[in-house]
Amino acid sequence: xxxxxxxxxxxxxxxxxxxxxxxxxxxxxxxxxxxxxxxxxxxxxxxxxxxxxxxxxxxxxxxxxxxxxxxxxxxxxxxxxxxxxxxxxxxxxxxxxxxxxxxxxxxxxxxxxxxxxxxxxxxxxxxxxxxxxxxxxxxxxxxxxxxxxxxxxxxxxxxxxxxxxxxxxxxxxxxxxxxxxxxxxxxxxxxxxxxxxxxxxxxxxxxxxxxxxxxxxxxxxxxxxxxxxxxxxxxxxxxxxxxxxxxxxxxxxxxxxxxxxxxxxxxxxxxxxxxxxxxxxxxxxxxxxxxxxxxxxxxxxxxxxxxxxxxxxxxxxxxxxxxxxxxxxxxxxxxxxxxxxxxxxxxxxxxxxxxxxxxxxxxxxxxxxxxxxxxxxxxxxxxxxxxxxxxxxxxxxxxxxxxxxxxxxxxxxxxxxxxxxxxxxxxxxxxxxxxxxxxxxxxxxxxxxxxxxxxxxxxxxxxxxxxxxxxxxxxxxxxxxxxxxxxxxxxxxxxxxxxxxxxxxxxxxxxxxxxxxxxxxxxxxxxxxxxxxxx
Numbered sequence: 001x002x003x004x005x006x007x008x009x010x011x012x013x014x015x016x017x018x019x020x021x022x023x024x025x026x027x028x029x030x031x032x033x034x035x036x037x038x039x040x041x042x043x044x045x046x047x048x049x050x051x052x053x054x055x056x057x058x059x060x061x062x063x064x065x066x067x068x069x070x071x072x073x074x075x076x077x078x079x080x081x082x083x084x085x086x087x088x089x090x091x092x093x094x095x096x097x098x099x100x101x102x103x104x105x106x107x108x109x110x111x112x113x114x115x116x117x118x119x120x121x122x123x124x125x126x127x128x129x130x131x132x133x134x135x136x137x138x139x140x141x142x143x144x145x146x147x148x149x150x151x152x153x154x155x156x157x158x159x160x161x162x163x164x165x166x167x168x169x170x171x172x173x174x175x176x177x178x179x180x181x182x183x184x185x186x187x188x189x190x191x192x193x194x195x196x197x198x199x200x201x202x203x204x205x206x207x208x209x210x211x212x213x214x215x216x217x218x219x220x221x222x223x224x225x226x227x228x229x230x231x232x233x234x235x236x237x238x239x240x241x242x243x244x245x246x247x248x249x250x251x252x253x254x255x256x257x258x259x260x261x262x263x264x265x266x267x268x269x270x271x272x273x274x275x276x277x278x279x280x281x282x283x284x285x286x287x288x289x290x291x292x293x294x295x296x297x298x299x300x301x302x303x304x305x306x307x308x309x310x311x312x313x314x315x316x317x318x319x320x321x322x323x324x325x326x327x328x329x330x331x332x333x334x335x336x337x338x339x340x341x342x343x344x345x346x347x348x349x350x351x352x353x354x355x356x357x358x359x360x361x362x363x364x365x366x367x368x369x370x371x372x373x374x375x376x377x378x379x380x381x382x383x384x385x386x387x388x389x390x391x392x393x394x395x396x397x398x399x400x401x402x403x404x405x406x407x408x409x410x411x412x413x414x415x416x417x418x419x420x421x422x423x424x425x426x427x428x429x430x431x432x433x434x435x436x437x438x439x440x441x442x443x444x445x446x447x448x449x450x451x452x453x454x455x456x457x458x459x460x461x462x463x464x465x466x467x468x469x470x471x472x473x474x475x476x477x478x479x480x481x482x483x484x485x486x487x488x489x490x491x492x493x494x495x496x497x498x499x500x501x502x503x504x505x506x507x508x509x510x511x512x513x514x515x516x517x518x519x520x521x522x523x524x525x526x527x528x529x530x531x532x533x534x535x
Contacts, residue, residue, distance in 0.1 A: 031257065031487040039488075039496035042226075046499040054331055057502045058338055061348045064509055065168035068175050068516065072523070075372060076170035083369040094533045095361040140444035142344030143378065144293075144437070145239040145418035147386040149494065152409050152421060154336035155401035156311070157318030159387040161337025162344075166379030169347030170372045175512050178368030178519045179203065180353025181361070194357020195455075196220045196350035196504075197462045200511040207514055220507040221459035223500060224351065225474070228459070230493075230500035231343060232351075232452020233478060234485025236445035237263050238493040239419045241486040243438040246420055260486025264479040267446060271453045272475050286447045289440045296436070297385035300429045304392045311391040339498060344383055345375040349501050350508035354455050365526040368519065386422060393425035406491050417490050453478050 047055035069076060085091065150158040176196070183202045184194035197217045204213030241259045244250070250259075301308060322333040346352055352371060359367040394401075399409035399421075408417040411424050419441050426433035453475065460474040485493050 031484060032489045032492055035484055035488045035496070036492045039492040039499070042499040042503075043495040046503050054335065057505055058335055060509060061172075061342060061502075061505055062165075062168070062338060064512065065165075065172045065348065068171040068512070069168055071516065072171060072174070072520070074171075075174055076167055076376070079174075079369055079372065080376075083372050086366055086369050087373065091366070091530055091533070091535060094529050094535065095363055095366055140290075140448045141236055141239045141419065141441060142340070143382050143386055144422050144441060144444070145235075145242075146340045146344050147383050148390060148421040149407045149418050149490075150336050150340035151387060151390050151401070152399075152403055152407050152417065153405070154333040155318050155322050156314040156387070156391050157316075157320070157322045157333045158337040158340065159315045159384060159391075160319035161334045162341040162383055162387070163380050165338045165341035165347075166345060166375045166383070169341065169345050169375040169379065172512070173345070173347040173352060173375055174368040174372040175516055175519050176348075176350050176353045176508065177356040177371035178364050178522055179511065179515055180350075180357035181359055181364035181367045182518060182522060184357040192358040193458060193461070195224075195354035195458060196508045196511055197224075197459060198357075199353075199515060200507060203511060203515045203518065209514070212510070216507040216510045218463065220350065220504060221462045223503040223507065224354075224459040225456045225463075226500035227349065227351065227497075227504055228452040228456025229478065229481040230497035232455065233449050233481045234488070234493050235497040236448045237482045237485035238488070238490055240442045240445040242417065242490065243419050243423060243441045246423065247434060247438045256487040257483065260483035263446070263486060264482040267449050267453070267482055268475070268479050270450055271478070272472070286443055289443050292436070293440055294382060294385065296426065296430060296433065297382075297389050300389045300392065300426070301385065303429060307392045307395055308388065310395065311388050314391060315387070339502075341379050341383065343498060343501055345378045346501070347375050348508065349504040350511075351452075351455050351504065354458055355451075363522070363526040363529060365519065365522040368523070390421060390425050393428055398424070407494070408490075449482065 046057060050056045050059065147159075147162070150162060154161075179199040180194050180196070183199035184192055185198050185202075186192055197220055200217040200220060201213045204210070204216070237260055240263060241256045244259055245255055319333065319337075320330055322330065342348060352374070356367050356371055359370075361367060399411050399416075403409040406417075408415045409421060410416075411421070416424055419437070423434055423437045426437050430436075456478060457471065457474055460470060464470040464473075
């Protein structure tokens with residue numbers, strides 16, 4: 001495997017250098033110009049404003065999360081300890097195997113079967129291992145690039161609203177992942193198909209709303225495919241391209257296209273060729289890189305501990321009195337924070353329930369409790385770490401919050417955006433960290449693309465059937481967006497990605513509001529089983 005990786009690296013570097021020297025200047029710009037109208041169209045449609053510049057989808061997400069938090073009696077606080085007990089296996093003997101009336105859960109179908117198995121096979125993997133796998137999958141460019149974008153646009157105050165969104169999102173994640181298990185579709189061979197497509201179609205049919213269930217399920221599947229092309233793909237290749245161009249000094253405006261080609265080949269080998277050996281290496285390396293990233297953040301924070309209280313003070317004060325130019329006051333910084341937090345932890349979008357639906361348990365609420373911890377770890381803890389690193393880095397005025405309003409900022413006369421800002425913050429305190437962060441961003445990007453290819457493929461199967469021709473068609477389109485994401489500008493790509501991720505909120509929320517009483521019933525049922533066991 002080492003020889004294979006070294007061979008790929010050896011072939012890639014001269015290829016990228018060649019691309020820099022020979023690619024027609026302006027290729028990336030032409031792709032961006034062609035993609036920008038598409039991006040703008042979807043962004044304007046999804047983020048339509050209702051009052052004071054606030055998009056309706058953000059209001060829907062916030063109020064829904066608040067409603068679920070209150071209705072379930074603040075599960076993000078009350079059940080936090082219970083969720084940890086579920087994760088550490090205290091109630092394993094209570095859960096048993098399978099849902100009554102359904103066959104035992106086998107491995108999920110798809111090219112990342114082994115990855116999903118880590119979250120689904122209670123008999124082989126503990127709840128702790130399942131959560132560790134899930135968190136290692138969510139710790140990625142949303143934490144690295146997304147946080148940097150939030151602070152660049154909204155200043156330190158955006159961090160406060162990211163934390164609030166993470167806390168409220170715990171309740172939403174609990175509801176949707178419980179439903180994902182409750183209404184999953186288990187085939188005769190034990191293969192699991194789950195997610196909002198199924199709890200919308202099956203759950204609403206159960207409530208007597210057959211056509212509403214069918215329509216919303218189809219809409220969600222369409223939007224999820226778009227989300228897999230955008231936030232789960234193009235945004236990832238975009239950030240990987242930014243750090244690779246910085247690392248190798250690729251200034252050509254066509255370099256992004258060729259980097260995208262290389263990334264598409266690497267991802268294609270895994271999702272089309274199904275080379276499990278490469279996928280298994282990624283599964284082991286990504287959690288390691290996630291741990292290293294967290295340790296690096298902690299090192300910078302504790303090395304500058306005297307600045308931490310000032311950074312926290314800025315986070316709180318500028319949440320209500322933002323100074324970032326062009327952010328649009330409190331509403332503006334709130335929207336920036338909520339956008340980036342929702343993009344990072346996906347609470348409310350419903351995508352997480354696709355993976356969690358394969359868990360082996362007869363109590364659907366148990367997996368909802370496990371999923372409840374993810375937004376806390378991903379957004380409240382890790383995103384805050386990244387934010388503190390960037391705010392500490394900027395304590396000397398390295399860049400101006402707000403920049404030009406595009407998310408790019410000037411540092412030492414050069415323009416940086418997204419992961420590039422985080423990279424500069426790391427470089428100030430940790431020697432050669434640019435190499436580490438580049439590798440981390442690329443690995444996180446590839447692992448996220450692989451995971452989202454599964455989400456999108458499940459939605460594609462729901463719409464077009466489960467044949468091989470349909471699979472290959474989806475995967476070809478998916479790889480095309482790897483190239484588009486690498487070549488287009490960050491502004492266009494993230495606008496499209498946000499639109500696709502947030503579009504999933506609309507049909508998903510229909511299901512959550514119709515079916516949340518089912519979640520309450522399943523939660524009581526699970527707690528009754530725990531009490532009956534004497535634990």
